[in-house]
Amino acid sequence: MRGMDEVRPGREPSPPALPAEHVESLVRVLDVVRDTTATTRPDIARRTGLGRNVVSDRVRQLSAVGLLTEGDLARSTGGRSPRQVRFRAEAGVVLVADVGATSIEVALSDLAGNLSHTHDEIADVTVGPTEVLSRVAALFDELIAALPDGTRVWGVGLGLPGPVEFETGRPVAPPIMPGWDGYGVREFMAARFGVPVWIDNDVNLMALGELRGGLAAGHRDVVLVKVGTGIGAGLVSHGLLHRGAQGCAGDIGHTAVRGSTALCRCGQHGCLEALAGGAALARDGLAMAIAGTSPALARAHAEGHEISAETVIRAAHHGDVSSRALVIDSARLLGEALARVVNFFNPSLVVIGGGVAAAGDLYLAELRQSVIGRSLPLATRTLDIILSPLADRAGLRGAAFMVVDELLSPARLSAPSHG
Amino acid sequence: MRGMDEVRPGREPSPPALPAEHVESLVRVLDVVRDTTATTRPDIARRTGLGRNVVSDRVRQLSAVGLLTEGDLARSTGGRSPRQVRFRAEAGVVLVADVGATSIEVALSDLAGNLSHTHDEIADVTVGPTEVLSRVAALFDELIAALPDGTRVWGVGLGLPGPVEFETGRPVAPPIMPGWDGYGVREFMAARFGVPVWIDNDVNLMALGELRGGLAAGHRDVVLVKVGTGIGAGLVSHGLLHRGAQGCAGDIGHTAVRGSTALCRCGQHGCLEALAGGAALARDGLAMAIAGTSPALARAHAEGHEISAETVIRAAHHGDVSSRALVIDSARLLGEALARVVNFFNPSLVVIGGGVAAAGDLYLAELRQSVIGRSLPLATRTLDIILSPLADRAGLRGAAFMVVDELLSPARLSAPSHG
DNA sequence: TCAGGTTAGGCACGCATCATGCATAAGTCA
DNA sequence: TGACTTATGCATGATGCGTGCCTAACCTGA
Numbered sequence: 001m002r003g004m005d006e007v008r009p010g011r012e013p014s015p016p017a018l019p020a021e022h023v024e025s026l027v028r029v030l031d032v033v034r035d036t037t038a039t040t041r042p043d044i045a046r047r048t049g050l051g052r053n054v055v056s057d058r059v060r061q062l063s064a065v066g067l068l069t070e071g072d073l074a075r076s077t078g079g080r081s082p083r084q085v086r087f088r089a090e091a092g093v094v095l096v097a098d099v100g101a102t103s104i105e106v107a108l109s110d111l112a113g114n115l116s117h118t119h120d121e122i123a124d125v126t127v128g129p130t131e132v133l134s135r136v137a138a139l140f141d142e143l144i145a146a147l148p149d150g151t152r153v154w155g156v157g158l159g160l161p162g163p164v165e166f167e168t169g170r171p172v173a174p175p176i177m178p179g180w181d182g183y184g185v186r187e188f189m190a191a192r193f194g195v196p197v198w199i200d201n202d203v204n205l206m207a208l209g210e211l212r213g214g215l216a217a218g219h220r221d222v223v224l225v226k227v228g229t230g231i232g233a234g235l236v237s238h239g240l241l242h243r244g245a246q247g248c249a250g251d252i253g254h255t256a257v258r259g260s261t262a263l264c265r266c267g268q269h270g271c272l273e274a275l276a277g278g279a280a281l282a283r284d285g286l287a288m289a290i291a292g293t294s295p296a297l298a299r300a301h302a303e304g305h306e307i308s309a310e311t312v313i314r315a316a317h318h319g320d321v322s323s324r325a326l327v328i329d330s331a332r333l334l335g336e337a338l339a340r341v342v343n344f345f346n347p348s349l350v351v352i353g354g355g356v357a358a359a360g361d362l363y364l365a366e367l368r369q370s371v372i373g374r375s376l377p378l379a380t381r382t383l384d385i386i387l388s389p390l391a392d393r394a395g396l397r398g399a400a401f402m403v404v405d406e407l408l409s410p411a412r413l414s415a416p417s418h419g
Numbered sequence: 420m421r422g423m424d425e426v427r428p429g430r431e432p433s434p435p436a437l438p439a440e441h442v443e444s445l446v447r448v449l450d451v452v453r454d455t456t457a458t459t460r461p462d463i464a465r466r467t468g469l470g471r472n473v474v475s476d477r478v479r480q481l482s483a484v485g486l487l488t489e490g491d492l493a494r495s496t497g498g499r500s501p502r503q504v505r506f507r508a509e510a511g512v513v514l515v516a517d518v519g520a521t522s523i524e525v526a527l528s529d530l531a532g533n534l535s536h537t538h539d540e541i542a543d544v545t546v547g548p549t550e551v552l553s554r555v556a557a558l559f560d561e562l563i564a565a566l567p568d569g570t571r572v573w574g575v576g577l578g579l580p581g582p583v584e585f586e587t588g589r590p591v592a593p594p595i596m597p598g599w600d601g602y603g604v605r606e607f608m609a610a611r612f613g614v615p616v617w618i619d620n621d622v623n624l625m626a627l628g629e630l631r632g633g634l635a636a637g638h639r640d641v642v643l644v645k646v647g648t649g650i651g652a653g654l655v656s657h658g659l660l661h662r663g664a665q666g667c668a669g670d671i672g673h674t675a676v677r678g679s680t681a682l683c684r685c686g687q688h689g690c691l692e693a694l695a696g697g698a699a700l701a702r703d704g705l706a707m708a709i710a711g712t713s714p715a716l717a718r719a720h721a722e723g724h725e726i727s728a729e730t731v732i733r734a735a736h737h738g739d740v741s742s743r744a745l746v747i748d749s750a751r752l753l754g755e756a757l758a759r760v761v762n763f764f765n766p767s768l769v770v771i772g773g774g775v776a777a778a779g780d781l782y783l784a785e786l787r788q789s790v791i792g793r794s795l796p797l798a799t800r801t802l803d804i805i806l807s808p809l810a811d812r813a814g815l816r817g818a819a820f821m822v823v824d825e826l827l828s829p830a831r832l833s834a835p836s837h838g
Numbered sequence: 839t840c841a842g843g844t845t846a847g848g849c850a851c852g853c854a855t856c857a858t859g860c861a862t863a864a865g866t867c868a
Numbered sequence: 869t870g871a872c873t874t875a876t877g878c879a880t881g882a883t884g885c886g887t888g889c890c891t892a893a894c895c896t897g898a
Contacts, residue, residue, distance in 0.1 A: 022855085040875090041876075042874080053876090073864095076866065076875095077866090079875065080863065082876090221668075237657065242764075243765075244798075246800060254795065340674045344671060344760065345763075346667050379667055383664075460847075471846085471886095473885060473886085475848075495844090495845075495846095495895065497843080498894055499893035
């Protein structure tokens with residue numbers, strides 16, 4: 001991996017060099033424009049508390065480096081119409097990837113988390129970091145090849161299915177990623193692409209995606225639950241990701257469920273994940289297919305189809321009674337665990353994401369009932385529990401926001417460093 | 420309550436008027452001096468990144484209003500010795516109270532959380548807000564009467580045994596405080612004493628006490644567990660109190676314990692609190708005394724002593740086998756719940772406070788074992804679990820820090836408002 | 839004890855930033 | 869169309885803060 005070209009020919013340094021002065025006000029202006037709390041100069045002045053003159057100047061500077069641009073005139077409020085100011089999300093792209101236990105998702109993202117060229121494929125994370133990351137890098141190469149000339153690549157954002165030490169970008173003792181412990185993921189990608197790289201847990205990135213540009217925008221205390229093969233949660237406190245001391249906060253998949261002894265992939269018995277995760281759904285569905293308890297699943301199995309969580313969910317939607325019971329049972333079990341989480345963390349919003357969220361209202365209704373029935377009334381008084389539509393790709397969007405937010409953070413702009 | 424003197428004669432407005440300019444640098448200087456990360460002018464400059472000139476000027480201003488003072492010369496590091504700068508904790512006092520389910524604690528605190536004139540008494544919070552708060556106010560009056568002339572009262576800090584909406588200072592649907600829901604506690608105290616008032620949950624205040632001036636200083640992710648009559652937790656994320664959306668975050672006392680149907684004071688069955696709290700210890704101890712299972716408790720009971728959690732703990736320490744088993748069982752149960760909390764929140768420190776913490780190493784050892792045996796290895800890798808000595812009065816200290824921190828916060832200093 | 843080096847800390851100056859006032863542009867409303 | 873309101877640029881002035889210089893006060897080594 002050594003000896004690669006540090007700076008690619010024809011690629012501009014990224015992000016565009018901002019003036020090192022006025023960092024604070026520059027960021028404040030940029031922030032309110034980015035999340036569209038302000039769209040005109042007077043708006044920005046009001047929101048940031050900066051003088052109208054300063055705002056004008058900062059907008060000028062940011063426009064000069066291509067981060068902002070003027071749009072049409074906005075509606076007048078009685079006098080001269082203000083010109084609209086817009087974040088130039090097209091000023092650069094971010095390479096984002098979400099490595100799951102059994103899959104790789106990559107995409108190109110603009111600076112506002114809008115994805116394009118999304119690509120999914122099956123992959124096994126257990127084959128180790130060099131192989132998986134090489135594949136991700138190859139996919140990134142394809143994305144880069146398709147870029148129009150002169151497009152700036154601002155950075156790489158990566159999600160991994162395990163705990164990550166955010167500062168160093170290294171996995172820490174990930175249970176389902178043998179060989180990845182302490183691996184220098186950032187160094188690998190930085191050497192390959194010569195741009196800044198950030199890595200985080202995939203569930204944290206989903207939470208960030210929902211927080212910065214999704215359903216959780218504006219909330220300060222959020223729990224995002226991803227129900228995929230496994231079950232995990234991303235926590236937001238004070239509007240910031242709560243990663244915990246080791247970066248492994250959010251584990252709810254391996255809490256014991258009463259009266260169960262099912263073996264979990266983590267090695268313990270009775271884990272929630274072993275009962276209510278996607279893998280559990282598939283396992284129980286297969287059992288029902290073989291036992292003949294479910295006509296629909298039995299037929300699918302007989303026809304040679306694999307029985308996956310998706311199969312079970314589809315059968316449930318088509319009225320298969322046993323599948324329906326399985327899905328509802330899964331929702332109820334998750335709800336019991338979530339009730340504890342709600343009591344403890346007291347979020348204003350719980351977002352359910354991941355593959356099982358495709359089960360839709362059937363799942364959500366049971367989940368809601370289960371949570372509300374077991375939580376303190378106060379904690380659920382204004383609590384919202386919603387599904388994150390799958391098409392959202394919150395994880396990839398979160399990866400993009402991670403990169404852009406870090407690059408445009410005051411700390412980095414005032415003292416440019418790694419990357 | 421209306422018509423009371425708004426500003427008492429002979430009492431100065433509080434806190435001393437700081438200049439409205441330079442608020443940010445003033446606060447930064449004050450902060451590093453307050454938590455003693457910097458004790459000399461050059462130190463302050465290094466820590467805050469401010470110029471030595473600015474630091475000198477701010478120190479001058481803060482000294483002029485009595486918040487800082489110069490001390491002796493510090494050790495030289497090769498050149499002229501710097502003069503030490505110290506926070507004048509004696510520049511004012513804060514009236515603090517911790518209202519528990521069955522008790523009132525009040526004290527005088529200096530601006531650094533050092534308590535004096537501590538006073539405890541039995542009280543029943545269920546008699547309602549006016550009665551309880553009047554009693555607190557009467558105790559405060561006694562404290563004020565004992566103050567030297569000219570002492571400035573900066574504010575009132577109050578802890579309550581239930582969820583509190585921090586911004587308004589009103590209890591929200593507190594389960595064990597009938598009649599308090601939505602009561603204007605702040606208004607009551609402000610009208611009575613004419614100073615700013617802040618109120619928070621008592622467990623949050625314990626966490627704040629440990630965070631700002633106790634065992635948790637410097638940690639960013641902390642869980643404080645109070646095991647008193649009931650069981651509750653205070654959470655610290657990013658070095659800030661996580662209060663949750665309704666201010667009721669930290670509930671762990673009412674999570675279901677498998678295989679139990681004990682009736683809890685919250686009305687549900689099988690709560691942790693009903694099994695492992697102080698009340699449960701007392702209840703089970705009494706049962707053992709009556710049944711004769713424990714000689715020590717039976718004797719105490721026969722002699723007419725009340726069997727409290729403290730009695731059981733003392734018996735355990737004196738070698739009473741049954742009491743010992745009871746205490747250990749309590750620790751084990753709490754440990755099981757805490758293991759889930761540790762997995763979910765991933766703190767770097769867990770502090771155990773409250774009356775049951777008096778059980779000491781006997782309790783702590785079993786608790787540690789129980790937590791570590793059931794948590795993810797990663798989450799416990801650098802986890803510390805410690806006891807908060809009772810004499811600490813972390814709650815009262817936290818109440819003092821709450822008031823002083825709010826009064827010396829940038830927001831308040833730049834735009835003085837309520838109080 | 840003294841010289842040379844190092845750190846503290848005050849004072850004056852100058853630069854840079856930001857707010858204010860004024861002029862102008864461009865809209866609304868009667 | 870005129871009076872009013874709002875937006876925006878430019879010049880001006882105040883203010884905050886860093887820098888350079890000086891003195892004070894300590895150290896080390898001869």
